[in-house]
Amino acid sequence: METQQNSRLDVLNPIIYIAPFFLWGTAMVAMKGIMLQTTPLFLGALRLLPAGILVLIFAMATKRARPQSWKAWGWILLFALVDGAMFQGFLAEGLLRTGAGLGSVMIDSQPLAVAILCRWLFKDMIGFWGWLGLLVGIVGISLIGLPDVWISNFFQGNWGEFYFSWQGLFNNGEWLMLLASLSMALGTVMIPYIARHGDTVVATGWHMILGGLMLLLVSATVETNQWINIDLSGWLSISYATIFGSAIAYGVFFYLASKGNITSLSALTFLTPVFALSFGNLVLEEKLSSLQWGGVCLTLMSIYLINQRKILNKKWQNFIANFAGLNVREKIDP
Template sequence: MELSFKKTTFPWTTVILIAPFFLWGTAMVAMKGVIPQTTPLFMAGVRLFPAGLLVLATAAITHRRLTVSARGWWWIALFALVDGVMFQGFLAEGLVRTSAGLGSVMIDSQPLAVALLSKFLFGEVINVWGWLGLSIGILGISAIGIPDDWIYSLFHGELVAVDWSWQTLFDNGEWLMLLASLSMAVGTVLIPFVSRHVDPVVATGWHMILAGIPLFGFSWWYESEQWIHLDWQNWLCLGYATIFGSAIAYGLFFYLASLGNLTSLSALTFLTPVFALLFGNLLLSEVLSPLQTVGVCLTLISIYLINQREKLAQWLFKSDHCINTENDSATEIDSQLVQPPLALNLNQSKPEIILEE
């Protein structure tokens, strides 16, 4: 059975759908600007724990159901481990070792994993347009994130050697971002299960709080000088990442995920690297190469194909149906044109000639 987005009475529905990905992209830039002055695990905890309190406060103000069953707590704990501790931990550690735009690109390779998981778990339909869009999206984010020299070397029949040894694997920022991407994909498909037992907004708040506690614990144990070098501008950037990049963005995203088609919603995450690269260029002077520009265009095409796949399939079906109908009509007319004007009625004992119009 395929999940479909429910009709909403909210104005500016498109803005609401895009908002989480805009906030994530710009929050990535804000965190990259702060990371030289702090430590990754502390930053991850700051991004989650206060945001969870804000989400729960919003849920209480809007009179959402705050009670959680015993089974609901188990789902929230699993959700916190995967989408909180693992996702934010890998993201923060990876951001130290890569740029904001590239990090966002690697994280947003997760729609393919979401599509596959949703297909097997929820029976979501991914037609040929959806697979085409996902494939183009992967090409797009690859063009954005893979170094240009490596891509150009492939066209010349060469291959740049890359060290993938296990000793240096976790020092590779792109690998850590890929692990963050997979964690987010699993967290996304967990939401429908969590929302069966807990209000999705309440679950989002609690999972942030529960994930923030071990992140602060790891930071206290392994890191030092977490906030000594932070000035008011750094705290302002952390506040933006916490309030807008976590509380508002995650609240909107997981609320929408509980309502609709996970493949279509997750496909919009291809927008996040676009925003991250744009604002990274404006604020951090991260330059967009020609190949990355092509990747942005491919990304936008993939978003259109994935989110319009059902309409495109219906349009194609109607077009084929119209062509078949026209062919049937033409065949009927041709058969009438070649039909002889005279016919014999042999059922009569005495044959007679019948003139047909």
């Protein structure tokens, strides 16, 4: 009986780890489809507020402990500002000004920032294979999201056109996606500190509610006609992005972040643009070029390198030791 339960957990474990990134990728497609029916900050607030309420209902049902100290509430408030209001605000504003694929590339550069922050804050060893995986992943998501002509100009040495394209890039809102990426990275490395003062699932729910209220306040100040143009399909898309893309995805991600290696978990974020572009192709009829498919392969390779870096490092050390031992034996007994 116990063996059957363990086998079921072994099957479910990779699905649970991949679930947040699948949900985020598909939620990006849902959000992009309704951007013209609403306003970005209001949409960001809708992704956070109902999702936070759902997470807290789950926390109450499972009898999770409430925050007990001012330090706990202080970390939750900071978490709400950085990973709630700033991340969702930058994401929604950036998505309004750019495509879902390119925006996903910019956001999913955050594992590199997470790896550097974890190395600095937690002394998390990345190692050769980890850094190689991160670099391969960045190349992969760049091939997925960057226009083919930019890549061609880069390798053909057309630096003037390439520079002009980057100038236009930052005028079109991708820099907001980079800010969203940095906000998510900072929020991710906050999790161990938050876990010291309270339950991470409860903190996730409250950070969504507080972050959503911040965005709602700013939306009420600077935006108009937030909901009058939203049709039934739009509300269904918002519901999916809220329930699955926020409540479930955030809850699972931050729970896993509190239990495991943050660098390895964050590296799986490279899957998000893969799912976003795949479902964009199915739902929005977006086509992938040969360079983008190459980026998908590199992305999957980067995930393997980062998550298996310790095993690969041991195998490499054993190979070097065996190779050195073989050379020594050949010299002694030619």
